[in-house]
Amino acid sequence: MRKTYDKEFKLQAVRMVKEDGKRIAEVARELDLAEQTLHNWVKKYNQGKETAFVGSGNIQPEQKAERELQKRVRDLEEENAILKKAMGIFAKDQK
Known part of the structure; x- marks a missing residue:
């Protein structure tokens, strides 16, 4: 063991x-x-x-910061995609 x-x-x-x-x-x-x-x-x-x-199970502080930044980027990209879809929907409604 x-x-x-x-x-x-x-x-x-x-x-x-x-x-x-x-x-x-x-x-x-x-x-x-x-x-x-x-x-x-x-x-x-x-x-x-x-x-x-x-x-x-723990990670170095640098790795933790990098993971948090990567998560933040993913979240922002997802929010961006949602906003683009919403803009497309609203633009169709304006016509």
């Missing part, structure tokens, strides 16, 4: 490597982790710092 670790655990492990200057192999042994797992966490942390570990 696959183990899951919360954000705080991952950050603690990464800090042991980054701030305490311990080797990845040493920290992995201490915390009963696979070295590759810890290596991946350190790499992820280096790329995103505190936002590196958003948790299962």
Whole structure:
């Protein structure tokens, strides 16, 4: 069965490597982790710092903003299409 670790655990492990200057192999042994797992966490942390570990089902703030913008564009395009249809209907009624 696959183990899951919360954000705080991952950050603690990464800090042991980054701030305490311990080797990845040493920290992995201490915390009963696979070295590759810890290596991946350190790499992820280096790329995103505190936002590196958003948790299962959650997304990065940048991705969330992008999704919200995409939804807004879709909604506006739909509203635009409805208004065009309404204009066409009203234009026919004017004749």
